[in-house]
Amino acid sequence: MVLKNSSPTSDLIFFAVFAVAVLTMPVWLEPIGAGYPDLLQKFAIYGLFATGFNLLFGLTGYLSFGHAAFLGVGSYTAVWTFKLLGMNPIPAVIMAIITSGIFALLIGYVSLRRSGIYFSILTLAFAQMSYNLAYSVLTPITNGETGLRVLRSDPRLFDGAGEAQGPLLANLFGFEMTGYAGFYFCAVVLLIGFFIAQRIFRSPFGIMLRAVKTNQNRMTYTGLNPRPYTLAAFVISGMYAGLAGALLCITDPLAGAERMQWTASGEVVLMTILGGAGTLLGPILGAALIKYFENIFSAFNEQTLHEIFGFLPDFLEYPVVSVSSLFVGEGWHLTLGVLFMIIVIFLPGGLMEGVSRITRLFRRKPQKSEPSRATAPAE
């Protein structure tokens, strides 16, 4: 696969193909009903979130169960930047990255004293704490359950004066960040994030992170201290999450505490494992798959099913519809669960393992035996 025999040229081609694929998503996702701006934005944003998570989990093997906290911090920072400075997304992005970076530094400094399950529990605890803070204690800052929004009465230093009318949307030098403009903004940020992730994967720093995952003890014996590396990875990964949170608010200026809930943290873990931890493309595929299920499958109702299975004779159509209706609509979690089980059991390396198996089928040239290519889940 592209990742294995990496040369600068093949990396660049890989990136170029990826960039074209991302930017033309509105076209090739249209036939499966996903070619509308809101979902495309979600693909790009959660793709970025999962890419950042993968920098920590995929490379160092540290499984953080609290990444949604950084997403939430990024969101709140972005909305506050809108409220105080103005509706331009650039300052919001920068502020969100800085704040979530600082937040990740604090949490990472404490949590990374432990590894394995204890690390996961610590991050989960911190995230749950942040959620409860945002939900009830810090209501003046976060507006609790109702969610933080930009109001007309906000100061908005740079563009607040004058306009009483007009929608309160993020505005990049005259382009409103909704619809396709919002998607392309997110897509470009995703590409930048992906490019940086690719660089990190190839860098000596990335090798160090893999070394942490492979055998931390051996690394310590050779005289290297893994802590600075893991902390750096944690902070970078937190910044990615903060950036994704900011993008969520740029495309829709509202931040709610539920973004920090543990289910949201679990979701990014699912995305990464579903797609393939430790691969560049996997987490993005996983994110897209989960968001697709959440938005498209949950919207199917019996009416839609009857349309789909309309070709069947009536005595078959009704049982088929009544069985399959369990798996769509409110039952989309069920479908996702089944899919997740199938993938984890048969393709432990996620969707990317499936892809590489298929490419190996078609590639006839004799392969050297590859030592444990499956990216095993964290210890």
Next chain:
Amino acid sequence: MSFIRKPLNRRSILRAGAMGGAALATPTIFTSKVWSQTYLNEPTGAEVTFGFNVPQTGAYADEGADELRAYQLAVKHLNGEGDGGMLNTFSSKALTGQGVNGKKVAFVTGDTQTKSDAARASAKRMIEKDGAIMITGGSSSGVAIAVQSLCQEAGVIFMAGLTHSNDTTGKDKRANGFRHFFNTEMSGAALAPVLKNAYGTDRKAYHLTADYTWGWSQEGSIKKYTEDMGWETVAAVRTPLGAGDFSQYITPVLNSGADVLVLNHYGKDMVNSLTQAVQFGLRDKQVNGKQFEIIVPLYSRLMAQGAGENVKGIFGSTNWHWSLQDEGSKAFVKSFGQEYGFPPSQAAHTCYVQAILYADAAQRAGSFMPSAVGESLEGFEFEGMGNGPTLYRAADHQCFKDVLVVKGKENPSSQFDLLEVVEVTPRAQVEYPADMLGGELGNFNNGV
């Protein structure tokens, strides 16, 4: 070749710039189809699509399920199927059961999950992908406010479902948003006289409040009206939405010296908190020489069903109840009952009415353009929808109608017959000036 050669020269910068520019520009040619419409999602075929955004999971899922049933019934009636329900008793006769503006009504559904994020995502999907001309539904004020401002920004009409907070048509009102349901201000105004008669003017109240916009709003309104008649508020404690276990909040009530507990909860939260309060023996206690009482300011039959025995004798207010004997209510209960086998809840009623009112306004305006529909809803007076003479006030897009004060029935005759109507508070008594709650409507947004 590398992306940018190390000594940066003019050529490599130009090349990178051109590549990036070309990549960015390519897909925009595919997005230009928007320009041909006069308003967002203008229906061009034989169908017009409504978007029903209701909670199918979470604390308000029961209400959501009932809302969806009501919407499906409304669509049937609009398309001339079934017995026509309240279309027969509605004072406006513009709708004839042949769809709206000659177009058959179709619908799409979405799950709000009682979360603002999810609700906005599913509303966006319905607007952007399914081409919904109008979004309606919601069973939480937080969600309703979030979706309402989304619809304002996108440029479609939002017909609020079950949302009781003052803010929906108060400080967060929007020109594209309309609400038929009553609000906490009206609940307070209607409940206070009844409470005064039943419990006297010397009471100490303890509030447990769902910690979001609706809870805050209801706590404020009930405080305002009860304190006006001489009650004292001992404490007001905020509880998280969907807490499940309220025992830690109820224990302190026993020692607070309060003799009335006001539960500003709704849905499953109310079922749990009320059940636990009764289990803790609050209602059997004597405090300050008076019988301890519980009040649930916003009642619904679905909650009463969930709380069972425990609702007996407890006062509250409601927007509508299926036992009402006017022609509109009877027609609606009959056709809902025939379809689903049980009577509708107040959530079902308000959602049904909102769908019909929207369709009627579009029919009278002869267009689905948000500004045209909005103008024909503003100041609209109607009857025959179960609440007596009703006005859609132009200044804040809030409906004004009679409010019901109800009480849990002591001897229910069936599993649905749990509430009795104590008093129908006339509309004049619950009206308030439009500027009292603040907020700005702004202008209609047609989305182009």
